[in-house]
Amino acid sequence: MCKTEMRRSNRSRKQRSETGSSQLSEFGAAIFLLFSCVVIPLFDLSVVPVRLGLGKSIVNNRVHQLAQSECLSDAFKALQESDFHNGLTKIGGFNAKSTQLSLIATSVKNPDQTVTVDRPGALSSDWLPGGNKGPCLYRLDLAVDAEIEPLITAKVPGVQIPGLTRAIPFHLREESNWENMGCDPLSGEFFVNK
Amino acid sequence: MLFLCIAVLAVLLVTVGMAFSFYLVFFSHKHLQSRSEDLALECARQLNENDHGGKINNLIGHSRELVFTSRELYQRTGNDEFRGLQGLAAQVLDQSRSGAKLISEERNRYVDLSVARMRKTVKDAESGNQGNLFLANFSTAGGEVFDLRLGDLGLPISNVEASSGVYNLNSYDRQQNFIKPGKQVDLFVSNVNLKLPGEDSDLVFELSSLQPPVKGQSAPLRLTRGKGFKHSLILRDGGEDKTGRCSVIPSAVQVTMTMNVKQNIVGEFDSKTRTVNTACANGAWTEP
Numbered sequence: 001m002c003k004t005e006m007r008r009s010n011r012s013r014k015q016r017s018e019t020g021s022s023q024l025s026e027f028g029a030a031i032f033l034l035f036s037c038v039v040i041p042l043f044d045l046s047v048v049p050v051r052l053g054l055g056k057s058i059v060n061n062r063v064h065q066l067a068q069s070e071c072l073s074d075a076f077k078a079l080q081e082s083d084f085h086n087g088l089t090k091i092g093g094f095n096a097k098s099t100q101l102s103l104i105a106t107s108v109k110n111p112d113q114t115v116t117v118d119r120p121g122a123l124s125s126d127w128l129p130g131g132n133k134g135p136c137l138y139r140l141d142l143a144v145d146a147e148i149e150p151l152i153t154a155k156v157p158g159v160q161i162p163g164l165t166r167a168i169p170f171h172l173r174e175e176s177n178w179e180n181m182g183c184d185p186l187s188g189e190f191f192v193n194k
Numbered sequence: 195m196l197f198l199c200i201a202v203l204a205v206l207l208v209t210v211g212m213a214f215s216f217y218l219v220f221f222s223h224k225h226l227q228s229r230s231e232d233l234a235l236e237c238a239r240q241l242n243e244n245d246h247g248g249k250i251n252n253l254i255g256h257s258r259e260l261v262f263t264s265r266e267l268y269q270r271t272g273n274d275e276f277r278g279l280q281g282l283a284a285q286v287l288d289q290s291r292s293g294a295k296l297i298s299e300e301r302n303r304y305v306d307l308s309v310a311r312m313r314k315t316v317k318d319a320e321s322g323n324q325g326n327l328f329l330a331n332f333s334t335a336g337g338e339v340f341d342l343r344l345g346d347l348g349l350p351i352s353n354v355e356a357s358s359g360v361y362n363l364n365s366y367d368r369q370q371n372f373i374k375p376g377k378q379v380d381l382f383v384s385n386v387n388l389k390l391p392g393e394d395s396d397l398v399f400e401l402s403s404l405q406p407p408v409k410g411q412s413a414p415l416r417l418t419r420g421k422g423f424k425h426s427l428i429l430r431d432g433g434e435d436k437t438g439r440c441s442v443i444p445s446a447v448q449v450t451m452t453m454n455v456k457q458n459i460v461g462e463f464d465s466k467t468r469t470v471n472t473a474c475a476n477g478a479w480t481e482p
Binding site for chain 2: 066
């Protein structure tokens with residue numbers, strides 16, 4: 001070996017650390033850990049709040065629309081007839097299991113007193129405008145039981161870990177004030193109970 | 195390693211940027227929805243402010259009855275017994291007919307006035323950059339009223355009670371299906387020319403579909419889903435102001451608003467959000 005080559009070899013040995021190339025394998029493990037424990041789970045789960053936000057926005061918008069119906073039976077009918085479940089499914093990874101529409105009447109005089117009805121005509125006269133419990137605040141409530149999937153789900157039979165091996169269950173609930181407080185002039189029934 | 199960390203951070207920043215853009219699009223849509231609802235309610239309020247529409251409806255109903263009774267009176271003076279009063283009866287008939295025409299003109303004037311006020315409200319809502327929002331590389335601009343339509347919700351009744359005092363007129367109205375029988379009171383139908391029989395059939399008596407009061411309560415101003423909305427006058431179509439008239443006082447208004455959304459956090463994104471809202475005017479009151 002010539003002198004120049006030996007000098008170059010000594011210089012490169014000085015530049016390298018004492019542990020030498022063993023750092024490379026530790027670095028590889030660090031990258032693996034960074035990706036497998038931080039980056040991928042972060043990406044995997046970061047889609048859940050986005051889907052949840054979208055779902056919540058759709059439910060809120062829907063209940064606001066339903067609260068503007070002419071009468072309560074119209075609201076129930078509209079929910080049954082519409083493709084509300086499909087709308088939620090279109091988000092992707094959002095499975096609506098069940099929906100429940102109900103009307104909540106709250107006494108303004110005594111806010112602790114509330115009554116919830118899940119069908120038209122079920123409000124007693126006490127809770128209607130001009131009734132004993134009145135004045136009341138009427139809110140339409142839409143509750144959705146849903147499951148939101150992360151980007152990747154590892155299906156392991158028998159293991160049910162939300163977010164890892166199965167979708168995360170959520171209970172969405174949105175309310176909107178009932179708009180039509182009038183009374184049907186032909187039948188005499190309040191639209192909020194018709 | 196440093197390069198990798200920077201790359202991961204950059205990817206995270208892009209993801210957060212995308213999520214933020216999504217959120218801002220939703221936020222701006224919600225903001226536009228709220229503005230559109232406010233505008234629709236404000237326009238609907240002007241349609242029957244201080245129950246002017248309800249009062250005009252009642253005036254039309256009374257005027258119709260007056261023309262009918264005047265005609266009957268005039269016809270009775272045709273025989274020898276009351277011939278001397280025929281001139282007076284003719285004068286009463288003439289006055290009641292001109293009264294009906296005058297009410298019709300006043301109703302048109304009221305509609306024109308409401309429309310002019312509504313146009314001003316729309317201009318006020320559009321001006322002042324209320325919808326403009328600037329945040330980093332995200333901006334919304336416009337909040338323009340794209341469509342504005344006046345009409346009704348297809349409610350077949352008016353607030354005018356059918357009087358049973360004039361028997362002949364009442365039975366004629368029932369024959370013609372001009373009266374909708376109710377549980378408490380019978381009401382005249384709306385948006386139909388309640389033509390009188392015979393020589394007075396040239397007069398137009400058309401009532402607006404305003405909800406009558408029930409159990410002493412008038413129907414409040416409200417937003418509706420717009421199901422069954424039928425327009426009778428288009429004030430703005432595709433962003434352009436339109437002129438026109440309608441023969442009855444409208445009782446509902448439908449507003450379509452659009453807004454431009456731009457962002458360049460992650461690439462260029464230019465979109466338009468759109469909201470449609472319908473509001474119904476407050477119901478009429480009974481006559482004192």
